[in-house]
Amino acid sequence: MPNFHFTPVPLLFVSALFFGAAYFTSRFPDVPGASAGSFAATFLIALPAILALFRYLGARRAALSLLALSLFAFVIEATGVATGFPYGDFYYGDALGPLAFGLTPYLLPVSYAPLVIGAVAASRPENPRFMIWALRSAVLLVLMDGVLDPGAAALGFWVWPDSGAYYGVPASNYLGWLLSGALASALLLAAGRWRGSPPPGLMDSSIVAVAFWTGVAVFEGLIPPALLGVALFVFLLWRRSLLSGAGTDSRAGRV
Numbered sequence: 001m002p003n004f005h006f007t008p009v010p011l012l013f014v015s016a017l018f019f020g021a022a023y024f025t026s027r028f029p030d031v032p033g034a035s036a037g038s039f040a041a042t043f044l045i046a047l048p049a050i051l052a053l054f055r056y057l058g059a060r061r062a063a064l065s066l067l068a069l070s071l072f073a074f075v076i077e078a079t080g081v082a083t084g085f086p087y088g089d090f091y092y093g094d095a096l097g098p099l100a101f102g103l104t105p106y107l108l109p110v111s112y113a114p115l116v117i118g119a120v121a122a123s124r125p126e127n128p129r130f131m132i133w134a135l136r137s138a139v140l141l142v143l144m145d146g147v148l149d150p151g152a153a154a155l156g157f158w159v160w161p162d163s164g165a166y167y168g169v170p171a172s173n174y175l176g177w178l179l180s181g182a183l184a185s186a187l188l189l190a191a192g193r194w195r196g197s198p199p200p201g202l203m204d205s206s207i208v209a210v211a212f213w214t215g216v217a218v219f220e221g222l223i224p225p226a227l228l229g230v231a232l233f234v235f236l237l238w239r240r241s242l243l244s245g246a247g248t249d250s251r252a253g254r255v
Contacts (some may be wrong), residue, residue, distance in 0.1 A: 006244035015211035022215025049114035052201030065191040070109035086176035093156040118206025121198040122239040138181030147229040151216035200243040
């Protein structure tokens with residue numbers, strides 16, 4: 001279980017707030033101002049990880065990392081929509097706003113990059129070998145998508161025309177996330193040249209995002225994704241507490 005001594009109360013409060021916000025997203029998707037609220041929430045969720053990345057890597061490497069992840073997100077998602085590779089046939093609905101070149105939402109990097117940042121921070125192995133780190137991060141991203149994708153499909157954020165066994169989502173989607181997650185994680189590690197233990201704040205956006213999508217799963221009646229979301233939320237808090245404890249021990253001069 002997480003050591004809540006190292007978990008900031010504001011993080012738990014914000015997570016609970018976004019869990020509750022999922023009720024209104026699920027029950028009242030078409031109320032006036034819903035799109036503006038969705039855009040604002042996307043930026044607010046992303047902000048903690050982005051700020052932590054700049055503190056950790058410095059302005060130049062953080063900016064390069066975010067630019068690389070943003071370009072990668074656009075390319076891999078546009079390829080997916082246009083060709084069906086690597087996720088399978090799908091397309092974005094109208095709920096996420098205007099689409100770049102009619103393929104992917106302009107806001108895609110704002111929601112995608114913080115998930116990758118959080119997964120990489122949470123997945124750091126004891127012996128941080130590059131490819132092992134990237135693969136561990138990819139597996140965690142697949143699990144996150146196991147919470148996110150069923151809820152997003154239920155809300156019409158994206159559509160799988162041929163449906164699939166997991167709440168309308170095909171297995172090809174998760175194989176695609178394993179591939180794209182490994183590539184994105186490797187890209188982030190290479191661009192930022194990560195060293196030492198990453199700061200726990202890099203995980204905060206992922207924690208809040210998992211809380212939100214767990215709420216969507218709960219209020220849409222998607223029980224297995226909801227249970228997976230609860231497990232991931234606890235796991236991420238635990239990993240965050242380890243990073244926080246490591247930072248405290250380091251500052252105190254302990255090994």
